[in-house]
Amino acid sequence: MNSKPRKRIRPFSTKRARRMRALAAKRRIAMCAGITRCHIKWEGVCVGTFDGWHHLRKLSHGGTDDATNLVPACNPCNDKIEDEPTEAERRGWVIREEATP
Numbered sequence: 001m002n003s004k005p006r007k008r009i010r011p012f013s014t015k016r017a018r019r020m021r022a023l024a025a026k027r028r029i030a031m032c033a034g035i036t037r038c039h040i041k042w043e044g045v046c047v048g049t050f051d052g053w054h055h056l057r058k059l060s061h062g063g064t065d066d067a068t069n070l071v072p073a074c075n076p077c078n079d080k081i082e083d084e085p086t087e088a089e090r091r092g093w094v095i096r097e098e099a100t101p
């Protein structure tokens with residue numbers, strides 16, 4: 001009889017697992033809503049896939065995970081918005097929140 005214990009699969013760190021679960025849940029919601037494409041469509045960089053949510057108003061600026069604050073985006077578009085925030089704001093992909101005391 002072979003009672004050798006199976007090799008343990010290294011578990012994800014809790015933080016990473018939580019992030020991945022949250023992303024998976026959001027992806028499921030998007031798939032249910034028929035969202036499979038990037039909505040940013042930044043010419044020259046867009047690959048057209050839905051890789052994750054872009055927040056119009058950053059969470060750190062008082063934005064929420066509400067559907068009205070989220071735009072489906074591909075990774076290159078998300079990066080482009082990070083790289084060119086001024087142009088992204090001009091295009092309406094970024095809502096700047098004035099600092100509130």
Ligand SMILES: [Zn+2]
Pocket residue numbers: 038039040041042045046047048049073074075076077078
């Ligand atoms: Zn894109």
